[in-house]
Amino acid sequence: MGPKQLPENARPRTTAIHGGTRRSQYNEVSEAIFLTQGFVYDNAEQAEARFIESGDDEFIYARYGNPTVRMFEERIAALEGTEDAFATASGMAAVNAALTSHLKAGDHVVSAKALFGSCLYILEDILTRYGVEVTFVDGCDLAAWKAAIRPDTKAVFFESMSNPTLEVIDIRAVCDLARAVGAISIVDNVFATPVLQRSGELGADVIVYSATKHIDGQGRCLAGVICGTREFIRKTVEPYLKHTGGSLSPFNAWVMLKGLETIELRVRAQAESAAKVASALQGKDGFSQVVYPGLTDHPQYELNQSQMPGAGGTMLALELAGGKEAAFKFLNALKIVVISNNLGDAKSIITHPATTTHQRLTDEQRAELGISDGLVRLSIGLEDPQDLIEDLLGGLAAARA
Numbered sequence: 382m383g384p385k386q387l388p389e390n391a392r393p394r395t396t397a398i399h400g401g402t403r404r405s406q407y408n409e410v411s412e413a414i415f416l417t418q419g420f421v422y423d424n425a426e427q428a429e430a431r432f433i434e435s436g437d438d439e440f441i442y443a444r445y446g447n448p449t450v451r452m453f454e455e456r457i458a459a460l461e462g463t464e465d466a467f468a469t470a471s472g473m474a475a476v477n478a479a480l481t482s483h484l485k486a487g488d489h490v491v492s493a494k495a496l497f498g499s500c501l502y503i504l505e506d507i508l509t510r511y512g513v514e515v516t517f518v519d520g521c522d523l524a525a526w527k528a529a530i531r532p533d534t535k536a537v538f539f540e541s542m543s544n545p546t547l548e549v550i551d552i553r554a555v556c557d558l559a560r561a562v563g564a565i566s567i568v569d570n571v572f573a574t575p576v577l578q579r580s581g582e583l584g585a586d587v588i589v590y591s592a593t594k595h596i597d598g599q600g601r602c603l604a605g606v607i608c609g610t611r612e613f614i615r616k617t618v619e620p621y622l623k624h625t626g627g628s629l630s631p632f633n634a635w636v637m638l639k640g641l642e643t644i645e646l647r648v649r650a651q652a653e654s655a656a657k658v659a660s661a662l663q664g665k666d667g668f669s670q671v672v673y674p675g676l677t678d679h680p681q682y683e684l685n686q687s688q689m690p691g692a693g694g695t696m697l698a699l700e701l702a703g704g705k706e707a708a709f710k711f712l713n714a715l716k717i718v719v720i721s722n723n724l725g726d727a728k729s730i731i732t733h734p735a736t737t738t739h740q741r742l743t744d745e746q747r748a749e750l751g752i753s754d755g756l757v758r759l760s761i762g763l764e765d766p767q768d769l770i771e772d773l774l775g776g777l778a779a780a781r782a
């Protein structure tokens with residue numbers, strides 16, 4: 382058994398299907414699920430040797446690595462264009478490990494302040510508890526990044542497209558500022574997806590994903606992955622994760638492998654529908670804002686086009702003029718779009734961040750991040766876009782009644 386070598390110049394759609402494939406002695410077509418915790422050694426000498434150094438196709442224990450998990454890691458690394466990757470039990474395990482494995486007491490981190498709630502908790506509550514100093518900046522303000530990054534800064538962290546307000550951060554500029562002081566840049570690329578944006582080529586050292594979102598794409602399992610250089614993944618991330626236990630289940634890795642096979646087709650179709658939905662809703666009475674990075678009125682439209690050519694992503698943020706009451710009426714009137722806090726699914730999903738994902742924040746924090754009572758976050762799925770438009774316009778009519 383061993384990985385099949387793809388041509389060096391294989392394109393992303395091909396890589397997403399064949400990258401990292403390993404076949405057992407049966408030469409199965411679909412990837413095998415190695416649902417095993419351990420691996421039998423031929424003799425005691427082999428066990429000893431493997432604990433000293435294990436080769437590419439040698440495994441010890443599923444917390445350290447597993448053939449199905451390895452296939453997923455190699456496939457996503459090939460797709461992302463990084464040397465290596467480490468898979469985790471969830472997106473949060475990936476964010477936590479990418480930061481915690483690298484940092485120690487006394488280190489300084491600069492982070493964008495518009496973050497997924499749990500990412501904010503790691504930076505604000507956990508890292509600071511262990512003596513890491515964290516400075517938060519407005520991610521779109523390059524002068525603020527410049528002022529905050531210091532000679533002793535060890536890492537910068539941001540979501541390339543923020544949740545839920547869809548601010549777009551200048552990846553190249555921020556990563557360059559970090560590199561100039563020897564800090565690593567860790568980019569959460571979930572909203573942008575590995576299909577629409579290659580953050581590594583734009584300068585990110587480490588790219589993290591909640592694979593739960595577009596990589597699974599059908600709302601089944603949790604998973605996460607950290608992509609980076611072989612040195613960072615094997616010397617920094619792997620020892621941390623293999624001893625602290627955030628490893629991915631082989632079954633979930635298999636679901637993610639299958640998700641990658643269709644990710645190009647799904648995400649491109651979802652982004653096309655999102656653009657149609659955004660154009661259909663833009664300017665309609667009842668919405669005080671229709672936020673979509675693919676609309677020319679988005680504050681970072683030009684930047685987004687340079688980072689994500691020809692696309693605006695699969696997410697929208699809509700602000701109902703009538704505040705929470707209108708937002709709730711809007712959600713409750715929808716017949717196709719489901720109310721849930723996940724995203725990236727084949728099913729279109731809507732959520733009211735102020736009362737769910739961002740409920741934990743203070744009123745001041747929410748106001749600072751633009752999370753008003755009328756704001757809803759919409760993840761576009763694979764339904765017929767015309768049905769979605771009709772559903773959303775029906776919801777809008779109900780919200781205004």
Ligand SMILES: *Cc1c(COP(=O)(O)O)cnc(C)c1O
Binds near residue numbers: 605
């Ligand atoms: C969902 C999400 C996460 C966390 O991922 P889980 O798989 O739910 O742990 C992290 N960052 C962003 C931007 C997300 O959307």
